[in-house]
Amino acid sequence: MFRYFRSMQYALNGLIYALRTERNVQIWLGIAIITIGIAFWLEVSQTELLIILLWMFLIGVSEYLNTSIEKLADRVTMERDEQIKHVKDIAAGATFLASIGAIVTGLIIFVPKILEKFESTP
Numbered sequence: 001m002f003r004y005f006r007s008m009q010y011a012l013n014g015l016i017y018a019l020r021t022e023r024n025v026q027i028w029l030g031i032a033i034i035t036i037g038i039a040f041w042l043e044v045s046q047t048e049l050l051i052i053l054l055w056m057f058l059i060g061v062s063e064y065l066n067t068s069i070e071k072l073a074d075r076v077t078m079e080r081d082e083q084i085k086h087v088k089d090i091a092a093g094a095t096f097l098a099s100i101g102a103i104v105t106g107l108i109i110f111v112p113k114i115l116e117k118f119e120s121t122p
């Protein structure tokens, strides 16, 4: 049990460290907070909110993994290396893929509600 709490402490340290030092993680958190604000403003359904949260966390997870892989790659070598380039590009590709999914989902959920809001305003 004690080991479990110690692992959680390490995980929390990682979450906080990346949040304090990595610009991309900070941007992710900022966008996530704004998106949730918009979701409440547009009064999305519970299911829609769950979908939005899932995408938000998926991007967060991929951003954290991407950051971790980048750090490990930099530890392997700071010299120009073709394999390191591929490793970093593929890791970045994962976040990019998740972002495309989130943007498409956001458009599908938000655009009709935004149009509805403006149409109903006198």
Ligand SMILES: Nc1ncnc2c1ncn2[C@@H]1O[C@H](COP(=O)(O)OP(=O)(O)OP(=O)(O)O)[C@@H](O)[C@H]1O
Pocket (backbone or CB within 6 Å): 024, 067, 070, 077, 078, 079, 080, 081, 082, 084, 085, 086, 088, 089, 092
């Ligand atoms: N050692 C290297 N050898 C070859 N190419 C590299 C190397 N390091 C980085 N690159 C290339 O530069 C790109 C950017 O890498 P970098 O480590 O600067 O990450 P980044 O995209 O700036 O991410 P962040 O903004 O999170 O730091 C990589 O995707 C890769 O194409």
